[in-house]
Amino acid sequence: MPVPPPPPAAGPSTTPARTVSWERARARAHGAARPPAGRSVPLREAAGRTLAEDLRARHPLPAFDTAAMDGFAVAGGPGPWTVRGAVRVGAPWPGRLGPGDCVEISTGACVPPGAHAVLPLEGASVSGHRVAGDVQLPGRHVRKAGEDAGAGECLAPAGTLVGPALTGLAAACGHDALTVRPRPRVAVLVTGDELHHAGVPAAGRVRDALGPLLPGLIDLLGGENVALRHIPDRPAGRLAEELDRLGGAEVVVVTGSTSVGVTDRLRRALADRGARLVVDTVACRPGHPMLLAELPTTRWLVGLPGNPYAALVAARTLLGPLLAGLSGQALGPLPRMPVRGRVRAAPGLTRVVPVSWAGGDVRIVEGHRAAFLRGAAVGDALAAIGPEWAEGDLAPLLLP
Structure with missing residues (x-):
């Protein structure tokens, strides 16, 4: 047997x-993860990481009243104005302008106390030490201190991915390091x-x-x-x-x-x-x-x-x-776009397919069998096609 x-x-x-x-x-x-404590790193090492703390301005932005044009910072009255000196970037003028005074000024330079506006160079008529031009409304061509951000204002919340622009912003508002995950x-x-x-x-x-x-x-x-x-x-x-x-x-x-x-x-x-x-x-x-x-x-x-x-x-x-x-990043909603093309329906399943931009829509790219990467290699994103999807319906996109 x-x-x-x-x-x-x-x-x-x-x-x-x-x-x-x-x-x-x-x-x-996403919900299962527990981010570690943040640590401080120099700005040059922060790109690609995530803020562990809010980024706040250490001083007003701009830090002082700033000329937005090359020209003359003018004080009071319709002119003409008497030129009392010149102000260049990085070298504030030590005095205060009185009515009828002006100083030559460069874009980005500190507007002296007493000036009410900047007369652009192309609108000024200069004769010796006298300048004439159209009457400037108060604040014209002047970026006021703090008009972009006040001291202590939150510029980027914790959880923000640090990129080149954010490192530049951090430097501009007085930071040398960032606390990141x-x-x-x-x-x-x-x-x-x-x-x-x-x-x-x-x-x-x-x-x-x-x-x-x-x-x-x-x-x-x-x-x-x-x-x-x-x-x-x-x-x-x-x-x-x-x-x-x-x-x-x-x-x-x-x-x-x-x-x-x-x-x-x-x-x-x-x-x-x-x-x-x-x-x-x-x-x-x-x-x-x-x-x-x-x-x-x-x-x-x-x-x-x-x-x-x-x-x-x-x-x-x-x-x-x-x-x-x-990393402490939020899992925000995915962007959605109309999707066009052919894909076989999968009852009860989400089909994830490569897509490419096509004007205001995206179009399914061929070559997306389980073992084949061609569609993903040449496509612009992945689209998650739900079981009830019909051509032209919106679908969420996973961007690169």
Whole structure:
């Protein structure tokens, strides 16, 4: 009598996961994050980080009454005025103008006390030390002290992403440093025995696209890529070993291994480590087997599918909002545009497709199967197409 084969080894549950909508997945990823305390950095190091405190003006802007034109700062009456001197940028005039007086003045220079307006150079008639011209209304061509911002006024709230304009604004109002959140550190584990890492792959293998793709994407999303390692599927314990070995990163990204196939071991590794699943599959195509988990070590793990475009969609869905939350940024509403083109309906699912600008609309770009990046590579944004979408309807956009 034949001996029956032994029962299969216990593995991760294959019961349907608690799938959440695409919109809910983004909100969960953002809401789960807890931003660290801010730290002060010099202005030259602040770009790309997020304000941890409101940016406030340390003095009025402008700090003094400023000439908005080259010409003559005039005091009282219809003129003509007598020239008492000249005022250049960075060198305030020491006196006070009386009625009938004026000084030659450069754009950006401090308007002397007593002056009521600036007569532009092209409107002035000069004869020796006498100047005539049209009567200037009080305040004409003068930027008054504090008219842009008062001392102590909030110029940018905490949570604002620091860019070149904000660093310039901070300098203009007297700051040498900003208190910002550190960029979240992200380590990447790219899994798969089939991956080839240089040149044209051999038969049965595919070129790794995610190793080159993810560092730049992490930087674009506000993180700092601190490690990238390639992990084979065999032997079975390699992925778990790498998870235990990694240090120095708040977020770990694992590509592949997110489904329930024979070589997909991420869920087992998470269960063995007591991880808390925040998102476990998302109702979207491509990328639905994505996941987000919190490890007991207070690290976050984002699981991405192995197919390149599916992984890109998953990263924009979970990793982007998570990094925004860790940086203290708000998850604001996405811009919406009319979308035109062809895409197959997916009942109950959000389809995330590449789009390009087309006047006042956006148009779906071909080449967006789960493994193919051409559409995303040449498109301008990703559009989230809901299950009830019809051509020309509004859809939210994920901008670069």
